[in-house]
Amino acid sequence: MLYCYSNGHIIPSAEATVHISDLGLVRSYAVFDFFRTYGGKPFRMPDYLARFRNSAANLRLPFNLSDEELLNIINVLMTKSELKEAGIKMILTGGESKDTMTIEKPNFFVQVMELSELSEDHYTEGVKLITSDFQREIPVVKSTHYLNAIKLQPLKEKHGAYDVLYCFKGKVLEVPRNNFFLIKNDTLITPKDDVLLGITRKVTLELAQDHFKVEEREVVVDELQEADEAFVTGTTRRMVPVVQIDDYSIGEGRVGEGTKKLIGLFDQYIGEVSI
Amino acid sequence: MLYCYSNGHIIPSAEATVHISDLGLVRSYAVFDFFRTYGGKPFRMPDYLARFRNSAANLRLPFNLSDEELLNIINVLMTKSELKEAGIKMILTGGESKDTMTIEKPNFFVQVMELSELSEDHYTEGVKLITSDFQREIPVVKSTHYLNAIKLQPLKEKHGAYDVLYCFKGKVLEVPRNNFFLIKNDTLITPKDDVLLGITRKVTLELAQDHFKVEEREVVVDELQEADEAFVTGTTRRMVPVVQIDDYSIGEGRVGEGTKKLIGLFDQYIGEVSI
Structure with a gap:
């Protein structure tokens, strides 16, 4: 009990x-x-x-x-x-x-x-996101305002999507319960403003410092199609690779080396802190 | 009990x-x-x-x-x-x-x-509103989303305001729990889109038909200062006259004849339906 x-x-x-x-x-x-x-x-x-x-x-x-x-x-x-x-x-x-x-x-x-772990194929195959035009009411506050996320559940199911990527006025923001990252060449990029600043996002940026150029900044929607890799971060599931957004593939449509590198670094970090 | x-x-x-x-x-x-x-x-x-x-x-x-x-x-x-x-x-x-x-x-x-009735002087003296830039998430749905309204409570108190008037992108919308009306010459005007359509609003429009020109339409913020009268409508309190918005008076800064007329018509209607 x-x-x-x-x-x-x-x-x-x-x-x-x-x-x-x-x-x-x-x-x-x-x-x-x-x-x-x-x-x-x-x-x-x-x-x-x-x-x-x-x-x-x-x-x-x-x-x-x-x-x-x-x-x-x-x-x-x-x-x-x-x-x-x-x-x-x-x-x-x-x-x-x-x-x-x-x-x-x-x-x-x-x-x-109990924690709800994701099946392993999400990590090896990657997932699909669909974009939706929305910005949360007080983005920096973790309030209980998820009405829009629940309302969009049928749309996610219809498109076989793992989750929704909120974009607003041409800017990429966040996933209702996750932060969003993309990798372009050797640079790791993530939105900085008008999003909830996740702790897994923070840890990811710390771990990436020695291995990537890191940019926390405004991300415009046009950058999505040009990305080599993408992933989302969250407390329970750490990093989930994204291989498709709406109708286009990210990079080569499979989990990239940069994302694998970061997942490895995260696993290593967990190993150290959980001893 | x-x-x-x-x-x-x-x-x-x-x-x-x-x-x-x-x-x-x-x-x-x-x-x-x-x-x-x-x-x-x-x-x-x-x-x-x-x-x-x-x-x-x-x-x-x-x-x-x-x-x-x-x-x-x-x-x-x-x-x-x-x-x-x-x-x-x-x-x-x-x-x-x-x-x-x-x-x-x-x-x-x-x-x-129990109903929470308003003291009589609100009706005889009128009340003050302050404007705030905001639009509710799904305006036509009566959801429980009032986070912004509660958050603004201290601002209302600071300004001695009865309530907040939401305006968004130059358009006048609604009060968190009321609809907004203004009177200009012999015309009764109220926002039509992106607001919750109140039942007291509906009754008010019905009652006004024979006594005013009635316009349900987009209302721009500039019209507020040019209004002769204003009031808000809601279920419990019916019509509450508005005599000040932010730092300016509405009309002559006291409850106008058009508003009094509508309050009288509403009282008469209640008398008829509650027999």
């Missing part, structure tokens, strides 16, 4: 609820973050918590637990839930509100859960 | 919850609607239900209750809750989802509640 932290209490995850008047539900006013363990240890937790604190502050949601308190909570939850490896989700909602507009008493939850 | 309808059951409203993995919470994937009674009878209920069904269909959320079934539910809830007059909220959420992306089994709630 999985356990969850709910406003100071450890409860079975199945019992973790919010009232239907919670601002997180009636006004979509909530932030969250999601990280994972390697070797049972939360990976790059200070980075995730810094982002979470930033999201909370941006929406004026008070949050007072220290990194140490959170680590203790996570250890208790993993032990009680008998998980050796876990995904960890923190959710901070606007809480119940008498006038449905004013923040009164936010609700905070920490969930631990 | 207030009672609530929750997926086929009548329960105390205080016990109406969703799990924290509900798509309505973790992905902001939910629609709602809100209407009220006059003389204990739901006002223009078919209009509200038609809009609710449209919102649900737009987000692919199945909804199968008939208007008659809903009216029965509301009558039971009002009787059990001992309410003579009520606000009625329907919420349809994406429901729990294993992969946090796929709609499996939506949750549907009907709440009855």
Whole structure:
């Protein structure tokens, strides 16, 4: 049985609820973050918590637990839930509100859960993305605003796509739950503004420093067709190679050497931190 | 004690919850609607239900209750809750989802509640709006996306404003929970596209037909300063006169005769339907 932290209490995850008047539900006013363990240890937790604190502050949601308190909570939850490896989700909602507009008493939850790993062929064969014209409302904040992503699910299925690549006004932005990278010659390029700055994105840029020229900058849609390689990054699945976008192939339509190199570097890094 | 309808059951409203993995919470994937009674009878209920069904269909959320079934539910809830007059909220959420992306089994709630009436001076003195550059994500759908509205609460308070008037790319749109109207000479004007089409807005247009020239069309921001009168419409509070927007007065800075006329027509109409 999985356990969850709910406003100071450890409860079975199945019992973790919010009232239907919670601002997180009636006004979509909530932030969250999601990280994972390697070797049972939360990976790059200070980075995730810094982002979470930033999201909370941006929406004026008070949050007072220290990194140490959170680590203790996570250890208790993993032990009680008998998980050796876990995904960890923190959710901070606007809480119940008498006038449905004013923040009164936010609700905070920490969930631990099984990780949903991707089948190996995604990494060896690569995946397809489809583009969609959209920009998230407050891109730098990890809010719960994924209405558009859920709405586009049937379109993804229709096109056999792994996910959607948001582009807006001719600029390449992000995938709803991933960052986007492309490789052109020996240069690794990723959008910098109007996207959620992923921690896996950050680690990727660190690992790439000694092996690629690195550019964090505006990426225009026309660059997609000229790319040699592309991939997306995310917490659970690290790097997933992209070999097709809409109707055209990326590079030679198979997983490139640069992407393989970075996947290898990431695996090596995980090996080091999870000992 | 207030009672609530929750997926086929009548329960105390205080016990109406969703799990924290509900798509309505973790992905902001939910629609709602809100209407009220006059003389204990739901006002223009078919209009509200038609809009609710449209919102649900737009987000692919199945909804199968008939208007008659809903009216029965509301009558039971009002009787059990001992309410003579009520606000009625329907919420349809994406429901729990294993992969946090796929709609499996939506949750549907009907709440009855006390109405929050506005003090009389709002109607006699008029209110102030401040403009803000924003357009809602799917304007025609009554989704729970009010993150921006909650985020702007401190700005409203700072400026002593009743609410925010969303404008976007030079066009006047709507107030987060109200529609916006202006009067210029003998013409009543209101934005038509990229706004939620309110039922009070609809009734206002019906009532105005015999007394004003009526224009539903694009309204540009420059027209605000040239307006003789302005007001906002909403379910609970009907029409609230607007006498100031940002730093300038509307017309002579007091509630105008056209607005008073429409408030009178609305009161008369309510008197007729609530007998």
